[in-house]
Amino acid sequence: MTARVAKVFSEVLGVSPEHITDETSPDNTPQWDSMAAMNLVVAIEDEFDVRLSTAEIISMRNVAIVKKVLTTKGVADA
Amino acid sequence: MPMAELIDTAGRSAAIEAKKAWREHVARGDSTAPAIRVGLAASFTADTLVPFFGAALLAENIAAEFKVGPYNQLFQACLDPQAAFGGACDVIVLLWRLEDLMFDEITGFLGGDHEALKRAGAKLAQLAGAIRQLRGGFSGMVVVGVPPYPTGVATSLLSLDNGGGLGGFHRTLAGQFIDEIGRIEGVRLVDLDAVQRQVGASAAFDARKWYLYRQPFSDGFLNTLGRQLGRIVMASRRAAKKCLVLDADNTLWGGIIGEDGIDGIQIGDEFPGSAYRDFQKLVLSWRQQGVFIAVASKNNEADVWEVFDKHSGMVLRREHLSAWQINWLPKAEGVPLIARALNIGTDSLVFIDDNPMEVAYMRDARPEVTSILLPADPADIVSVLQELTLFDQLEITDEDRKRADMMRAERDREVLGAQINHTDFLQALDLRVDLFRARTEDLGRITQLINKTNQFNLTTIRRTLDEVRELAASDDFRLYGLRVTDKFGEYGLTGVIIARISPDRRRWTIDTLLLSCRVLGRGVETALIGALADDARAIGAVEFAASFIPTAKNSLSASFLPDQGFSPVGDREWHLALADAPAIPSHIQRTGAEGAAGRGFDAEPFQTRLSAIAG
Numbered sequence: 001m002t003a004r005v006a007k008v009f010s011e012v013l014g015v016s017p018e019h020i021t022d023e024t025s026p027d028n029t030p031q032w033d034s035m036a037a038m039n040l041v042v043a044i045e046d047e048f049d050v051r052l053s054t055a056e057i058i059s060m061r062n063v064a065i066v067k068k069v070l071t072t073k074g075v076a077d078a
Numbered sequence: 079m080p081m082a083e084l085i086d087t088a089g090r091s092a093a094i095e096a097k098k099a100w101r102e103h104v105a106r107g108d109s110t111a112p113a114i115r116v117g118l119a120a121s122f123t124a125d126t127l128v129p130f131f132g133a134a135l136l137a138e139n140i141a142a143e144f145k146v147g148p149y150n151q152l153f154q155a156c157l158d159p160q161a162a163f164g165g166a167c168d169v170i171v172l173l174w175r176l177e178d179l180m181f182d183e184i185t186g187f188l189g190g191d192h193e194a195l196k197r198a199g200a201k202l203a204q205l206a207g208a209i210r211q212l213r214g215g216f217s218g219m220v221v222v223g224v225p226p227y228p229t230g231v232a233t234s235l236l237s238l239d240n241g242g243g244l245g246g247f248h249r250t251l252a253g254q255f256i257d258e259i260g261r262i263e264g265v266r267l268v269d270l271d272a273v274q275r276q277v278g279a280s281a282a283f284d285a286r287k288w289y290l291y292r293q294p295f296s297d298g299f300l301n302t303l304g305r306q307l308g309r310i311v312m313a314s315r316r317a318a319k320k321c322l323v324l325d326a327d328n329t330l331w332g333g334i335i336g337e338d339g340i341d342g343i344q345i346g347d348e349f350p351g352s353a354y355r356d357f358q359k360l361v362l363s364w365r366q367q368g369v370f371i372a373v374a375s376k377n378n379e380a381d382v383w384e385v386f387d388k389h390s391g392m393v394l395r396r397e398h399l400s401a402w403q404i405n406w407l408p409k410a411e412g413v414p415l416i417a418r419a420l421n422i423g424t425d426s427l428v429f430i431d432d433n434p435m436e437v438a439y440m441r442d443a444r445p446e447v448t449s450i451l452l453p454a455d456p457a458d459i460v461s462v463l464q465e466l467t468l469f470d471q472l473e474i475t476d477e478d479r480k481r482a483d484m485m486r487a488e489r490d491r492e493v494l495g496a497q498i499n500h501t502d503f504l505q506a507l508d509l510r511v512d513l514f515r516a517r518t519e520d521l522g523r524i525t526q527l528i529n530k531t532n533q534f535n536l537t538t539i540r541r542t543l544d545e546v547r548e549l550a551a552s553d554d555f556r557l558y559g560l561r562v563t564d565k566f567g568e569y570g571l572t573g574v575i576i577a578r579i580s581p582d583r584r585r586w587t588i589d590t591l592l593l594s595c596r597v598l599g600r601g602v603e604t605a606l607i608g609a610l611a612d613d614a615r616a617i618g619a620v621e622f623a624a625s626f627i628p629t630a631k632n633s634l635s636a637s638f639l640p641d642q643g644f645s646p647v648g649d650r651e652w653h654l655a656l657a658d659a660p661a662i663p664s665h666i667q668r669t670g671a672e673g674a675a676g677r678g679f680d681a682e683p684f685q686t687r688l689s690a691i692a693g
Contacts (some may be wrong), residue, residue, distance in 0.1 A: 038291045054286050
């Protein structure tokens with residue numbers, strides 16, 4: 001999952017995958033603006049075939065939280 | 079490239095593909111100037127539409143640059159587009175939703191306030207007024223959205239009183255908006271209501287995106303809308319295909335006439351015959367837009383005509399066909415003969431056949447022909463092929479509607495040509511040309527000619543309707559149309575000249591000169607220069623300047639300038655002293671008000687005519 005998460009973030013944010021870490025967040029990544037946030041939601045849903053609730057979307061303030069949310073949704077290969 | 083398969087634009091994978099294509103385009107950061115600049119303003123956050131709209135244009139090799147106006151500032155975008163979009167645009171797209179602009183009126187209406195509908199109508203009229211103002215002051219293309227059915231309103235599409243409730247509200251206002259926009263010349267509609275139906279209202283709305291980002295639409299909706307917008311923009315920039323070449327057996331009817339006989343083939347009211355009959359109706363609708371219909375079939379000719387002439391289930395009749403190749407030639411050889419008979423390029427042909435081998439062979443031997451495999455299940459034929467955008471054109475003129483009929487007169491002309499020698503033929507033709515200053519009502523057809531004429535075209539400069547309109551209003555240009563008539567009938571508006579007049583009025587530079595191939599080879603080319611020279615001399619000009627810009631397709635016009643007496647000056651430019659200009663050939667008569675009045679018309683009435691365009 002880590003590689004797939006990095007790929008999704010890298011594509012949507014236009015940042016190379018090695019720069020995507022657990023700490024990547026809107027605070028340290030200027031590309032992560034509100035447009036990108038919306039695109040991330042759609043891209044994550046498409047990549048992992050899940051549906052995110054508004055509460056989950058609002059909680060996803062960095063990559064580590066995104067991974068945790070995906071794990072609770074049963075995305076296995078973490 | 080044009081696709082034969084129906085693409086499910088609402089589907090998830092198509093949306094992902096589109097976003098990926100756009101992302102990669104942006105990442106490449108092409109330094110070349112964008113082909114078009116699109117200003118996008120909406121009553122909702124429209125940024126998310128950009129990747130889909132952009133990808134649809136990229137698929138047609140158009141790199142667009144988008145400027146998204148501030149959220150929910152449609153009026154400002156109309157009144158000051160430069161400021162709203164931060165610069166000039168070629169295309170402005172305005173999208174809105176009823177629930178964004180008139181939420182209170184919707185609530186009031188649903189609560190039984192019957193005045194609410196009137197108040198909403200007044201708001202809508204204000205929006206239409208702003209759009210009219212935008213149209214008046216902006217020379218590019220304007221595309222305006224028909225509002226979709228309101229979503230995110232606390233009432234269900236399936237509520238039992240929807241017909242008189244929200245459904246009635248939407249129908250009334252969408253209808254009123256379409257009427258109001260229809261009264262403004264030169265504004266295109268993009269039907270978000272139709273896009274929403276296509277995708278499905280529940281699949282089109284994403285409540286989470288709406289609440290979190292003020293962006294109501296799902297990717298499936300946005301992708302379908304982006305495609306539709308791309309299609310509208312492309313239709314204004316690309317020449318539509320001119321001729322549809324159809325196989326016969328198992329394409330126009332089920333079965334094989336040579337084997338099954340006229341009683342054995344399937345065409346008529348019963349499935350699968352009904353599916354083929356409906357396909358023939360679709361073909362006829364294309365013919366009514368001006369597309370030539372032709373048949374290429376490996377058969378005995380008499381067998382095929384028997385079906386056309388005698389089978390009661392046939393919708394297409396023999397007189398609907400402009401050309402045919404019914405013989406045992408390989409189709410890759412027969413189909414170019416159809417193009418030649420119609421005086422069009424083979425790249426203007428669309429070929430449809432049910433046989434994968436024939437389609438593959440044509441694609442290989444004649445890649446410039448757009449070859450499409452008929453869907454295998456007859457039930458899919460119409461639903462897939464009605465999505466074809468190859469024949470799209472925004473302005474369908476009377477010329478288009480009559481074209482296929484005019485081509486029948488052409489066949490009669492050829493019979494005459496075969497009977498007598500060329501000089502006698504020309505005399506007997508009784509040719510009349512009318513070279514006239516273009517009027518408002520001609521500009522649609524003229525724009526179409528400018529964008530689709532390939533072979534006899536000196537410079538192949540393409541222009542949008544708005545550019546042509548602007549040029550027609552300019553004092554520095556003269557815009558002419560040419561009508562040709564002979565004893566067999568009218569060829570219609572078949573030629574265009576745009577001349578740029580030098581500030582001292584002494585030199586006319588021919589910016590554009592094009593003729594439909596239908597009128598070539600009868601001295602019309604010379605008559606055109608002769609008539610133009612008469613007009614130019616009448617206002618004191620002494621010289622024509624012109625250039626020939628070679629393309630892959632216009633070799634037909636390569637010798638035009640020397641043939642008419644122009645001399646080369648420098649690299650590309652040619653000059654002709656008006657004293658040496660050719661006269662109108664004796665077998666051709668110049669008719670029309672301007673020919674008869676003999677020139678010397680002042681600019682005043684023309685300006686008056688043009689003011690009707692701007693208004």
